[in-house]
Amino acid sequence: MARIVQKFGGTSVGDLDRIRNVAKKVKTEVDAGHEVAVVVSAMSGTTNQLVQWASEIGPMHDAREYDTIVATGEQVTVGLLSIALQNIGVDARSWLGWQIPIRTDNLHGSARIDDIDSSKMRERLAQGQVAVVAGFQGIGPDGRITTLGRGGSDTSAVALAAALDADRCDIYTDVDGVYTTDPRIAPKAKKLDSITFEEMLEMASLGAKVLQTRSVAMAMRHNVNLQVRSSFSDLPGTFVVDEDTVMEKETISGIAYSPDEAKITIIGLPDEPGIAASVFGELAQNHVNVDMIVQSASSQSQRTDITFSLGQADLNKAVEIIEKNKSALKYDGIDSSENVTKISVVGMAMRSQPGVAKTMFETLAEKGINLAVISTSEIKISVLIDSEYTELAVRSLHSAFGLDDDS
Amino acid sequence: MARIVQKFGGTSVGDLDRIRNVAKKVKTEVDAGHEVAVVVSAMSGTTNQLVQWASEIGPMHDAREYDTIVATGEQVTVGLLSIALQNIGVDARSWLGWQIPIRTDNLHGSARIDDIDSSKMRERLAQGQVAVVAGFQGIGPDGRITTLGRGGSDTSAVALAAALDADRCDIYTDVDGVYTTDPRIAPKAKKLDSITFEEMLEMASLGAKVLQTRSVAMAMRHNVNLQVRSSFSDLPGTFVVDEDTVMEKETISGIAYSPDEAKITIIGLPDEPGIAASVFGELAQNHVNVDMIVQSASSQSQRTDITFSLGQADLNKAVEIIEKNKSALKYDGIDSSENVTKISVVGMAMRSQPGVAKTMFETLAEKGINLAVISTSEIKISVLIDSEYTELAVRSLHSAFGLDDDS
The missing domain is CATH 3.40.1160.10 (Acetylglutamate kinase-like)
Structure with missing residues (x-):
């Protein structure tokens, strides 16, 4: 019982x-x-x-x-x-x-x-x-x-x-469980038998809308055994479990994508200490959440570009804030785009397998997909790409990491 | 305040x-x-x-x-x-x-x-x-x-x-208050400025659906000053008040009617003591509420007829109960009808004015309307008539008691 x-x-x-x-x-x-x-x-x-x-x-x-x-x-x-x-x-x-x-x-x-x-x-x-x-x-x-x-x-x-x-x-x-990626985009996506809390948290926050992020975090904190399953069938679903209880660690659990992203590039900032703090401090004070950041310094000109991603809903607000501070920040110009998507490879096994990033970047490069920003955590690697490459990127990565269901 | x-x-x-x-x-x-x-x-x-x-x-x-x-x-x-x-x-x-x-x-x-x-x-x-x-x-x-x-x-x-x-x-x-009768039947019905709890209770229980009977009884018990008024105008409505606070006592407050009535006549019962108790005891045990009762004894035959009214919803159940007890009750036959309406004249002043019943019966007789059953209380007189005479009866009584709004 x-x-x-x-x-x-x-x-x-x-x-x-x-x-x-x-x-x-x-x-x-x-x-x-x-x-x-x-x-x-x-x-x-x-x-x-x-x-x-x-x-x-x-x-x-x-x-x-x-x-x-x-x-x-x-x-x-x-x-x-x-x-x-x-x-x-x-x-x-x-x-x-x-x-x-x-x-x-x-x-x-x-x-x-x-x-x-x-x-x-x-x-x-x-x-x-x-x-x-x-x-x-x-x-x-x-x-x-x-x-x-x-x-x-x-x-x-x-x-x-x-x-x-x-x-x-x-x-x-x-749906009948958590999939390796969105089956609408990649028909070869397959249902996972289990996934760890950490992975699920990343998948949920990256747009796999099966479970609410907050509930996964709570389940992890209280070690509640979660199962995601279908209301309309009797098949077992996907178990969301503690890391220790996962028997077989596949290299990668899934490919997630989040289309509601935007990016801003601030061009020609003075390459001084504290300049990034000025930009992001102002945005944080105005409750704009910035996600990924890349700074590309130029050795010749003493100027630097900063590109970062944020939610589409915050884009106009963020641009206004930066423009209002133009005189203080002393930059040359702003470039912004809503047509970007964040693609993430998620998996516990990433910790022990350094080849994941290499495989990811090579796969995308082969398809001619440019990476605007890259960010990594212990269990995921995310990249920002042009939205028009979304489906191609997801399907290519899904194959490259051996996730295709060929049955 | x-x-x-x-x-x-x-x-x-x-x-x-x-x-x-x-x-x-x-x-x-x-x-x-x-x-x-x-x-x-x-x-x-x-x-x-x-x-x-x-x-x-x-x-x-x-x-x-x-x-x-x-x-x-x-x-x-x-x-x-x-x-x-x-x-x-x-x-x-x-x-x-x-x-x-x-x-x-x-x-x-x-x-x-x-x-x-x-x-x-x-x-x-x-x-x-x-x-x-x-x-x-x-x-x-x-x-x-x-x-x-x-x-x-x-x-x-x-x-x-x-x-x-x-x-x-x-x-x-x-509606904008309590009327002397249903304005859909009697266009000359007029709004009452005030009515006593007792009268309102009779009107409510007799089918004037302005207030729920139970709420009137509670207001009477706790002496709550009630006013019935319109949501869609700013005019004062009808005050439902304690008897003592009514200044001007009109003869009659209103004419109510209740169409959801039925009647049963049991023909040729033995004219013996206790026979009515047998009939109504059996019905009460089966939760059939009987309203008005009349018993018409015949001096020659030692037999008697009993006619009574009840809610239409209970008619079939009541007939079944009586038929099941035919051998015990020893009656000759049953007659029943759903096409009956209870018409009531309601007013506090009835207590002091014995002419009310006379006016009521004469008015109905003049129009050729037969009274199947009659019952009276301190503040109302009710009669059961054929339903097809309902409108005629209500309008005639409304005029006869001086309630018509001739303004």
Whole structure:
């Protein structure tokens, strides 16, 4: 007998038939003798409607009222799923954030979980009752409803799994696991049987939208055994596990890409100590997150160019800030582009295999793809390229690192 | 400065524009220096959608889950109205049933209010903050969400007015007050400036659907000053008041009718003591509510006929019960009809004016309308007639009692 947390997203509970399907998946675990807590999102589309109402009635709305409104989406789903479970003979009850309670800070709209009191729920689980838990929501220090922000239901599930000391936390979604890369771009992408937390964190933050980054970080911190699997099949998914439990270390786990990037080049900065600090200090103060940076000094002219990448949403703001500081920075000009994509090779094995960077750069060079910026970490190498080469780069790297599914 | 409870029903908050309109009505009272608590229903249509989902996913659903689901309707409205108020410069916050709390018994789906703790709300009201309260909902002894049943928001408003010692409880609706009869049948019906609790109770239970019977009874018990008024105009409505505060007692307050009636005649019962008890005891045991009864003994045959009225929904069940007991009751036959309507003349003044019954019967006789059954109370006289005479009867009585608006 194990204790399992299951999480189903908005698409998986999108209508009554799908909720009935979820009930069956829960029953399977109950029939196998497990204690089960199920975390659910709002029916797909519901949250958007609620957010739209809140925005229309008042663009500058009180976040506490916003949370009161949008939290109803999950409240409806837990009621419906509990009824669906009871109808197929499974004892179940719904739990709202404030009923458990899931205590959060008071950052309405993007609250963080402080504490989950699982004592009452543990009693019910021990009696064989399924706990149907509203994701995405909690209760703040002032007794008002809080929400964890978009995608927060993954975080709810992982936090609950940690609080319940669950043996497994299964995240059901509309794909059947984590792939070596996006199958829409590379048809030969294959499903991974397992991936480490660190790798998953990189993949998630690099645009593989299977799991929310925050939930992976929390799972890693509390060592929660995660599984990403499909709501619409019964096949096993991908296990996200601690590094130590990975049996077979493949060279590379996956190729990720993030298309929402932009780059800025500041041309002809004086090559003085502290010049980079001036540029990036100003941007940081204005809450612009800079990702990768490369500085190319020119020995002849005493001038240097700095190129860096940032999110597309911040591009205009960043350009304005730099232009406003032109007299202080004394540069010659600015060049910026939205048509860039970050391509990353991710894998634990990189630590011990220095050949990864070489293979990556050679592969891209062979296809005539220029690298604007490069950055590396212990388990990934990222490069910024022209967006039009995205598909070619992903497919070439996928083959070069032996990830193609040739079955 | 007064303390006022306002209540707006589903039609009054049916879309964002109407919610903004409600915000303006609240602001008017705030600007006049009053402390204001607003009770709102779900946006019209919302509750039906939620009820439909709950019924579709499981016809025999757990009432606790049903309440969890349907209570979300009001939760959305309080959030939206609070934002709308803040946007026009009125300090406001939403209160859910469990946040106040409004404590109820555990009869989920039709819970009764045990107690309202108004201490926190009074503090906020004193600070000039408007309390936006979710109607229809409370919290049960087990910490689960309860609902008060259909139309329960009127009850929420009256109970809150009593708990807050409010000076007035204004029920905003889509009509501009209580009328002497249904204006759709009698175009000369006029709006009453005031009506007593007792009269309103009779009118409400007789089909004038302006106020829920239960809320009127509660207002009477706690002596809450009620006003029924329009959401869509600024005119004063109808005050529902204590008998002692009515200045001018008109003869009759109104003519009510209830079309959902049925009648059964049991023909040729033995004229023995206890025979009526046998008939109605059996029906009562099976939860059939009998309304008016008439027994017509025949001196020659030692046989008697009993005619009685009941709700249409109970007709088939009642006939079955009587037929099952034919051998014990020893009657000759049964006659039943759904095509009957109860017409009632309601008014406090009836107590002192014995001529009311005479005028009523004469008026109906002149039009050739037969009375199947008659019943009287201190403040009303009801008769059962063929449904096809409904409009004629209502209009004739309305004229005969001098209620026509000839302005």
